[in-house]
Amino acid sequence: MTESDAWVPEGVDITVPNAARIYDYALGGVHNFAVDREFWDNALKVFPTAGLVGRANRAFLGRAVRRLAQQGIRQFLDIGSGIPTVGNVHEMAQGVDPSSKIMYVDIDPIAVEQSRSLLTGNPRARAVRGDLRDPESILFNPAVLDFLDFAEPVAVLTVAVLHFLPDSDDPGSIIKRIGDTLARGSHLVVSHAGPERTPESQAGLKAAIKLYEKTPTPVVMRTRSEIAALVETAFELVPPGVVIANEWHPDPEEDEVPPQPTALVAVGRKP
Numbered sequence: 235m236t237e238s239d240a241w242v243p244e245g246v247d248i249t250v251p252n253a254a255r256i257y258d259y260a261l262g263g264v265h266n267f268a269v270d271r272e273f274w275d276n277a278l279k280v281f282p283t284a285g286l287v288g289r290a291n292r293a294f295l296g297r298a299v300r301r302l303a304q305q306g307i308r309q310f311l312d313i314g315s316g317i318p319t320v321g322n323v324h325e326m327a328q329g330v331d332p333s334s335k336i337m338y339v340d341i342d343p344i345a346v347e348q349s350r351s352l353l354t355g356n357p358r359a360r361a362v363r364g365d366l367r368d369p370e371s372i373l374f375n376p377a378v379l380d381f382l383d384f385a386e387p388v389a390v391l392t393v394a395v396l397h398f399l400p401d402s403d404d405p406g407s408i409i410k411r412i413g414d415t416l417a418r419g420s421h422l423v424v425s426h427a428g429p430e431r432t433p434e435s436q437a438g439l440k441a442a443i444k445l446y447e448k449t450p451t452p453v454v455m456r457t458r459s460e461i462a463a464l465v466e467t468a469f470e471l472v473p474p475g476v477v478i479a480n481e482w483h484p485d486p487e488e489d490e491v492p493p494q495p496t497a498l499v500a501v502g503r504k505p
């Protein structure tokens with residue numbers, strides 16, 4: 235891609251690395267800039283398995299959505315949905331039942347715009363801009379209320395996004411407020427950066443996390459029990475609980491990604 239910025243929404247600063255576009259580049263997408271690519275290439279130098287973490291995360295997202303759709307969930311609210319890439323939520327959910335509805339939400343205008351462009355002609359999938367730190371502005375956004383029926387179960391996806399919320403944002407209260415709005419039988423899907431298992435890889439992860447301090451969304455790593463506590467503010471953890479992505483209902487048909495300890499995941503159900 236040339237660095238033509240004709241497609242960039244007004245107000246987007248393409249001189250600062252951005253989580254949505256870094257992740258897009260990491261997964262092989264084209265909606266990113268030199269600054270994002272340079273950031274990711276530097277992250278790989280200090281934490282060489284970072285790309286595998288992204289792939290493990292994305293594979294988990296696919297399995298979780300398909301499984302919930304197979305269990306009868308027909309509404310998905312994907313917060314921090316990112317720039318559309320391979321295996322998007324609407325493709326997986328509507329692959330199980332074409333009547334499934336998906337609302338994508340992201341803080342990044344490029345992610346929202348690219349989602350809208352991809353969803354042209356799909357009346358059962360939409361995208362809006364929103365900030366997870368202000369969950370009411372998402373849950374009570376008229377565009378969301380018009381589209382999703384909160385009297386029926388909804389799967390809220392917070393996949394690879396909660397680690398952008400420091401404790402000072404009180405992510406537990408955010409998850410609780412989301413859970414309190416949802417009907418019984420709703421679900422929360424989480425993936426989150428967790429600790430590595432060896433001192434060497436943990437040092438690499440910490441160095442990569444340090445790089446994120448240069449972005450508008452620094453990363454906070456949390457332990458399994460901290461992630462469980464976030465989910466349990468309003469949901470009951472469903473088996474197998476908080477595990478690394480590869481251990482969450484692995485699909486033997488899927489291309490295998492080697493286990494990535496830092497890719498911690500969980501699914502909760504509203505009782």
Ligand SMILES: C[S@@+](CC[C@H](N)C(=O)[O-])C[C@H]1O[C@@H](n2cnc3c(N)ncnc32)[C@H](O)[C@@H]1O
Nearest residue numbers: 254257314315316340341342365366393394395
């Ligand atoms: C690493 S990407 C994850 C994309 C997708 N959920 C996945 O796992 O494949 C993180 C996304 O979260 C978004 N994000 C970061 N902070 C956010 C916030 N406070 N509210 C909504 N989205 C946010 C970023 O713009 C980015 O698109």
